[in-house]
Amino acid sequence: MLIEINSLRLSLSGVPILHDVQLSLREGEIYGLLGPNGAGKSTTIAAALGLLVPESGTVRVLGRDPLREPRAVHARLGVLTEQGGFYDWMTAERYLGFFARLYGGSPIASALGDRLARVGLTPRRGQTIGSYSRGMRQRLGLARALLTDPPLLILDEPTSGLDPRGRRDIHDILLALADGGVGILLSTHLLDDVDRLCQRIGIIVEGRTVAEGNVVDLLGASSSPQRFRLRLTAPPPQAEIGNITVLASDGEWWTVDIDPAWNPEAVWPDLFCGGWPITEIRRDSGGLEDLYLALTERTAA
Amino acid sequence: MPILLIAGKEAGELLLSVRGLAWLLVFSVVLSAFSLLLVSDTELSLLDNAQVVYDMTGIATALGGLLALIVGVDTIAGERERGSLVPLLLTTVSRDGILLGKLGGIAVAWVVIYVLAAPYLWAVGSTGQNLSDGLLGLALLGTPVVLGFGFLGMGLGAWLGTARTGLLIGLIVLVLAASPLLLGPSLRQTAVGRAFDAVNPFSAAINAYDAVIIDSVSVAAQATNLAVTAAWFALALWFARASFCRIAR
Numbered sequence: 081m082l083i084e085i086n087s088l089r090l091s092l093s094g095v096p097i098l099h100d101v102q103l104s105l106r107e108g109e110i111y112g113l114l115g116p117n118g119a120g121k122s123t124t125i126a127a128a129l130g131l132l133v134p135e136s137g138t139v140r141v142l143g144r145d146p147l148r149e150p151r152a153v154h155a156r157l158g159v160l161t162e163q164g165g166f167y168d169w170m171t172a173e174r175y176l177g178f179f180a181r182l183y184g185g186s187p188i189a190s191a192l193g194d195r196l197a198r199v200g201l202t203p204r205r206g207q208t209i210g211s212y213s214r215g216m217r218q219r220l221g222l223a224r225a226l227l228t229d230p231p232l233l234i235l236d237e238p239t240s241g242l243d244p245r246g247r248r249d250i251h252d253i254l255l256a257l258a259d260g261g262v263g264i265l266l267s268t269h270l271l272d273d274v275d276r277l278c279q280r281i282g283i284i285v286e287g288r289t290v291a292e293g294n295v296v297d298l299l300g301a302s303s304s305p306q307r308f309r310l311r312l313t314a315p316p317p318q319a320e321i322g323n324i325t326v327l328a329s330d331g332e333w334w335t336v337d338i339d340p341a342w343n344p345e346a347v348w349p350d351l352f353c354g355g356w357p358i359t360e361i362r363r364d365s366g367g368l369e370d371l372y373l374a375l376t377e378r379t380a381a
Numbered sequence: 382m383p384i385l386l387i388a389g390k391e392a393g394e395l396l397l398s399v400r401g402l403a404w405l406l407v408f409s410v411v412l413s414a415f416s417l418l419l420v421s422d423t424e425l426s427l428l429d430n431a432q433v434v435y436d437m438t439g440i441a442t443a444l445g446g447l448l449a450l451i452v453g454v455d456t457i458a459g460e461r462e463r464g465s466l467v468p469l470l471l472t473t474v475s476r477d478g479i480l481l482g483k484l485g486g487i488a489v490a491w492v493v494i495y496v497l498a499a500p501y502l503w504a505v506g507s508t509g510q511n512l513s514d515g516l517l518g519l520a521l522l523g524t525p526v527v528l529g530f531g532f533l534g535m536g537l538g539a540w541l542g543t544a545r546t547g548l549l550i551g552l553i554v555l556v557l558a559a560s561p562l563l564l565g566p567s568l569r570q571t572a573v574g575r576a577f578d579a580v581n582p583f584s585a586a587i588n589a590y591d592a593v594i595i596d597s598v599s600v601a602a603q604a605t606n607l608a609v610t611a612a613w614f615a616l617a618l619w620f621a622r623a624s625f626c627r628i629a630r
Contacts (some may be wrong), residue, residue: 108571110575111492126629129471130616131467131470131629132629151475154471154472154473155473157465157471159468159471161464161467161468162464163463163464163465163467164464164465165460165463165465165467165468166465167390167394167398167465168398169392169394169397169398169399170393178390179468179472181382181383181386182383182386182387182469182472182473182474183472183473184473222521224468323615
């Protein structure tokens, strides 16, 4: 387990912020940490980084206590903070070299070049950071997080403010890293990112973990059906297959409900095999957004 | 090694960033303006040579303290607000290592002011008279006073969390401490003035400048004043370290 947080309670200046937070992240997994503003996501991350002292509960990162062994934890951890934190007068190459030396490594040009190439900044390596766009800064922050080839990345809003191409590029980098066994804790408000990247999520509301687990299982556990709009080149051969119910059709678009207990990704192949001429699939409801809204509203109420 | 790296980064922030260079330009203009005033006074025979070197040394100390305070606040609270402090805290460098590196940055700022002030001291002293006394006083007594204000800025920045509030409080302390530069000798001879002088590192420095530059007393005879400035240095360093260690994010 790369991160294991149990029953975490934490106060800041006497104000309770976290009441009961659970989080577990395994190797090769992308974990989405979700929650409304002020729910305690950043505080949870700060506790995982050893920057804040919990009142009770346990925090283990890379098998160690980050408060007792911060340097050992930080040596094997890559972090991208929401603000980034750059020195505008430095070039990207000099900036990475500075941090590589701080981590005790020798800033070999080829290694720095490799990190810059991975995030697509090679053509801008000699430019001062002050001239970088927000997207380029995010990429540079990711390159900094990757400096030590860490087995664990903690990323706070890595795609906020990026254009669609930039977001897609960052997604591809993160998916490739997870394929290579890197565990990634992703704190974000962008449910599209979570939908595309995360296998597991944790939702924090008012300092409590209200849901944690596999995305598909959590969606399946919700009572509302998962509604999709399917674009078909011809009417479906049969109106009902197993756990799918056809509700309506509007020209080539057909609205269907999938039983909440079923994973839609496992259903589509059955439909293709069943002769459904599907050309496009759009989620209508019952997805991550509905789950998130239901959980956060229920807790707030 | 990490300490030198961080100190080098801090020096780069001052010498290579637009913000740092703008501060140095402002200080050069201020030193030039005071130099012109002091040279005019000597031309009109209002002040003697030793007196203007003494005045210029005090002004350089005050400006050094101001720059150190600004750099000190910015290096903690400013970096925190810009989000660049947390990545440093998450490296494998210890808190004390980061703190020492940042202290090194303040020392570089003082060296820059010292070097900037040297030609002005030379110029106001009618081509070099009393220059060595001025430079010696500035090095021995100005250094702990100025660095102390840098540490105070770091401590306030870490403790209060915002650069604006830290700078405001630091400036109030600096103005209060530097007030003997503006007060007449009679006010400083009152009971309150004497008590203030006894604990004020700035007073200790300018009293020592007075003795060394104007009265030609040996620096070795300034043990009390040296002790006051050294105590200020140690107290400010302790405050900076205690505040920096409690920074969470």
